[in-house]
Amino acid sequence: MSKLLDGLYYSESHEWVKVVEGNTVLIGITDFAQSQLGTVVFVDLPETGTKLVKDAEFGAVESVKAASDLFSPVDGTVIEVNEDLIGEPEKINEDAYEAWLLKVELDDLEALKDLLGKVDYAKLSE
Amino acid sequence: MENLKETCLLGYHQGKGAKLEAFAGYLMPIVYTSIIEEHNSVRNNVGMFDVSHMGEILVKGKDTCSYVDHVFSNEITSKPDGKVVYGMLLYEKGTIVDDLLVYKISDQECLLVVNASNTGKDYTWLVEQSDGFDVTVANLSDDYGQIAIQGPNAEATIKDLFDIDLSELGFYTFAFKNILDCKVIVSRTGYTGEDGFEIYGDPMAIRLIWDAFDAVGVTPCGLGARDTLRFEAALPLYGHEISDEITPVGAGLKMFVRFEKNDFIGKQALEEQIESGLKRRLVGLELLQTAIPREGYPVYSGDNEIGYVTTGYLSITLKKPIAMAMVDVDHAKIGTEIAVKIRNKLVPGVVRDRKFLQKNYKK
Structure with missing residues (x-):
């Protein structure tokens, strides 16, 4: 059974969103996603300033064998990239909710309501 | 399942x-x-x-050596009993039916070890080519x-x-x-x-x-x-570096073809290909920034697509992004600047040799 946290928003493509303050959020991949992928060996992330479009591909997490595309759960602008993951991408396997990928300024905080809560996401990742 | x-x-x-x-x-x-x-x-x-899952096909009979040397790119007749020889089965047009190991048990018995995905095809092919040779060909894979x-x-x-x-x-x-x-x-x-x-x-x-x-x-x-x-180790895998559309010459495996032995299936086509020149051949690639060049990704020179990755990884041993790729011969020289298209980005790299790793064989 994969780990889920309260208070996060989840997407059907297995990303999570956590509100930090105001319109600022962190985005990562879920524990279920990392467990399916296996050891992460490379993370391909956009640069600071990139505009994210909901449901559009913005990068990839890669295991030895496969590249798994990342899809943005929100509309917004990248304001910070987690540089720690460049040297140590396997941190995503250690704790998928600590190892955030991007810090994003949302276009619209209200849009988070369209994402899934913990209970609904749990049904997708059983 | x-x-x-x-x-x-x-x-x-x-x-x-x-x-x-x-x-x-x-x-x-x-x-x-x-x-x-x-x-x-x-x-x-x-x-x-x-x-x-690998396939085992046993060839037995008086003509074992001449038969195997008729279907095999490498050579078995002169080898001592107890020798294992790597080579390929070729179609008449020089492309590859399969690559395999031949175990020479005796002059009258050889065990052919073939790829699991090709066992059925190989067995049928081998039986078809056995007309006129005093041999029996048996698929013993399940044994x-x-x-x-x-x-x-x-x-x-x-x-x-x-x-x-x-x-x-x-x-x-x-x-x-x-x-x-x-x-x-x-x-x-x-x-x-x-x-x-x-x-x-x-x-x-x-x-x-x-x-x-x-x-x-x-x-x-x-x-x-x-x-x-x-x-x-830059060892080829059928369906990737070699296939029924690729010849041993294009795949850099000419050293496993014995042109000087008697006639064998595919020989003439290979000689013609060497004479007329290749369009594409297998090379090594190394990317100059971290990204993973995976199988099927297109290889570019400037705006021109010049080939594709056959196998690529972020090498576990070398910790570098390397690949084997089929590229146009004009861009196959070591040191040639190329790029691999990864998620719509062109990632720069160079053509290199395929000696990625010092092999640790005990010879």
């Missing part, structure tokens, strides 16, 4: 919780714990693979299980466990041995770039030997690590 064949070791794989997938019609272990750990165990210590035990400690593991000294068994030779009261074939061969052995025998014997290796801590390795290991 129905209709899939099982190897004699499936119960072990399931018990270990291996990730299983269909491969060549068999349910096979892809990874037990971690591809990286399994890969490193073979590079640094010793690991074992269930390769019971054999096979273990590959690979890594710098493979020889010592077999010595300690079974008191069998293989130090005199040369690279690419084999012998019949008794292990746990079972008669098996042991060859100093493999598909990892490390020293090691392949053991063929009755499926029951293979289970006993596997369990004995397991009991002394030999790391079970899945097909995932098998691919990362053979890739770093």
Whole structure:
């Protein structure tokens, strides 16, 4: 059974969103996603300033064998990239909710309501 | 998952919780714990693979050597008994039916070990080509299980466990041995770039030997690590570096074609190809920034697509993004600047040799 946290928003493509303050959020991949992928060996992330479009591909997490595309759960602008993951991408396997990928300024905080809560996401990742 | 064949070791794989997938019609272990750990165990210590899915085709009869040399790119007639020879079966047009090992048991008996995904096709092909030769061709694949035990400690593991000294068994030779009261074939061969052995025998014997290796801590390795290991050693895999559209010349395997022997299937086409020149050939690539050049990704020179990646990884041993690729010969020279298109970005790289890794064969 994969780990889920309260208070996060989840997407059907297995990303999570956590509100930090105001319109600022962190985005990562879920524990279920990392467990399916296996050891992460490379993370391909956009640069600071990139505009994210909901449901559009913005990068990839890669295991030895496969590249798994990342899809943005929100509309917004990248304001910070987690540089720690460049040297140590396997941190995503250690704790998928600590190892955030991007810090994003949302276009619209209200849009988070369209994402899934913990209970609904749990049904997708059983 | 129905209709899939099982190897004699499936119960072990399931018990270990291996990730299983269909491969060549068999349910096979892809990874037990971690591809990286399994890969490193073979590079640094010793690991074992269930390769019971491989095909075994036995050729027997008076004309065995002349028949094998008619269908095989390499040469067997002059070789001593106990020799293993790598080469290919070729179509008349020079492209590859399969690559294989030929075990020369005697002048009148050879065991052909072929890719699991091609066993049926190969067997049909071999029977068709046997007209006019005094040979019988038999598909014995279901009668054999096979273990590959690979890594710098493979020889010592077999010595300690079974008191069998293989130090005199040369690279690419084999012998019949008794292990746990079972008669098996042991060859100093493999598909990892490390020293090691392949053991063929009755499926029951293979289970006993596997369990004995397991009991002394030999790391079970899945097909995932098998691919990362053979890739770093630049060993070709059918359907990737070689296929029925690629010739040994294009795949850089000319050294396994014996043009000077008597006529063989595909010889004329290869000679013509060498004469007229290749369009594309297999090269090594190395990317200049971190990204992973995966199979099928297009290779560019400027705006022009000039080829494709056949296999690529972020090399576990070298920790660099490297690949094998088929590229137009105009861009195949070592040092040529190229780019690989990865998720719509062109990632810069250079053509390099395919000696990614210093191979640790015991010769």
